[in-house]
Amino acid sequence: MDTTTCCIAGGGPAGIVLGLLLARAGVAVTVLEKHGDFLRDFRGDTVHPTTLELLDELGLGDRFERLPQNRLDEVLVPVGGGIQRVGDLAALPGRYNYIAMVPQWDLLNLLANAAAEYPTFTLRMNTEATGLLTDGGKVTGVEYRTHDGEVGRIRAHLTVACDGRWSVLRRAARLPARQWPVPMDVWWFKIPRWEHEPKAMVPVISRPRPFIMIGRGDYWQCATIIPKGTDAELRRMPVSELLAAPAAGPVPWLADRVHTLGSWEEVKLLDVRLDRLRRWHRDGLLCIGDAAHAMTPVGGVGINLAVQDAVAAARLLAGPLLRRAVTPADLARVRRRRLPATMLAQGLQRLLHDKALRPALEGTGTTASGDPLPLRLLRRFPWLQRVPAYVVARGFRPERLH
Template identity: 50%
Template structure:
């Protein structure tokens, strides 16, 4: 085993939560090391939504002009098209503040932006090709991380605080013996790319028809598309054949029909997201805190998982930066992070579970009626109500703001 290294805060996972927290702690003068198991950020169909609250956060950090210079797609409304026609589910132009929209930006560009900003500070280090294999402990206290480098050489990284930000299959969480409460799901999502042509109707659109839910999101240069299926339904689709799947998509959105054969050549072009909702009862133990998907896996409903993860990071930085910097970190500080972030997380998951079990899951089981749901009719009749779903999606229940140490 290679000699151990030491830092003040060791973070497992260079996703949005891990890199945002690492960057903020570095700004506050805390020595921070982030470990990432891959050698780059180039993975598709990750959370690419940049919410209004994220734009506000980045602006408050003084990075807004640079960030908005990155190529992105702005979305002002979320529409749902039923057999009766189009309906607006969320109108982001009704949001308060300077950012009445959401944007879509490839996550690798967002992560590279955070990395570049973090590396301006000499007390930040990102180690790639570092696969976390476990935690080190002294009694009940977590004292750091174990990881393997690209050559398989094992290392240890000792830290005053260890952060698990390594996603829904968190190695840190498992190694620490922390088991989430699983709420279950009876649906999965299939993701794929489709080509975009001049003249395509733009925006973010969900198509509901005869028990089918198809979503297309306008991106720079392509469509990001998804279709909901019953849990395990992907294998049934495969058994029926790719031609049948293309025909299904063409019937839902006819303008795509002529390009589906080129866009979906094999089933390798379709990625399966195992939808699940879970949450740790306790996000911390002495020396360790989990945030983001490691603490709570969100459903893709409303597209808020990345927003919750970033808000976790900001709250953690606000609460922990001072104690980490002056050496007074205590268990009560870790408990305070959970106390602040648990209520909006649990409330958002309750909303997701309600929508999923009462509406989406019955729909994808073929129990959905072809008539337009009452809520869409109500929103169409009273347009100001469209600001409610927009706020829930784009801002969230408890947006966080950087404190004085982070600015």
């Protein structure tokens, strides 16, 4: 049986960032990632200003600058055949008044390579945490299974679940959660992007469903919402109908790409969830990121919250881990620190679900004048664009490493 001080299940942004920060502090840490690489389609690729600042603090800013990336400094909405800006990130204070769009696998490789420079860091790919080890009610490590079927155990002073919204470890720990209904699931797909088109995040208000387009070099990464649980039924229609309605309405410049989707295999389903653990820990185990609070894609804030969780956890737990004296009270401090930001972000998402997405799915999302009230307010008072820009770019209660 292998041993380590901290075992982290999941090699996403929360897991890799936490592993890097703990190894940097001298803690022996092992990260388990069930896949053989980080290459995954339609992972969130937003790198927010708070994460860019963290990379600078770690001395990784120059390496990050060399990664292929686009920068989003505004949020645009097609309105009446034109485009309206609803979020002005460039007006925000600070050096990083934009969101960097970087393939998540590139960011994770950068972070993992940086962590590997520390002798206390171990990354085990093709290794999935499948259960918990316990002793008298205390979690003492994990059971794992490798890609080729090998099984084993790792004993750890602290286990951290960063294995996402379908977390195996959170389920094994039987931690109680509160879940809220959501009106939608999400389809992800790609279409070509021409050089002269905006390099921005473009929400498209269209019937029968709105969607969002994210400029990614030579293609648009697109997501459209569908009523919750209707995936199988809607896939009976021709796949070309996905783009037919927006091309005939608010984004006519997509007309030449209506038939670029060849089959439904190119359209991926995201089963959307919104929940939060009532307690993020038990003795020997901590959940952070989506394992503690599953977010919906609204606002693109989930990755930023997960990274901020990791920074707070590293700052609060590195000392106790070095002393091998982590207590349930230490783990509870992480939740107390991160809970307000999580509640605010999820509260905002629930508000947007009820006031924007649900009406849009039901075809009742516009006023008598044609445009939703928030768009008319942002058009009349341009300074209000800083509010959605700040919420999307920085979020609530950003964490600093020191």
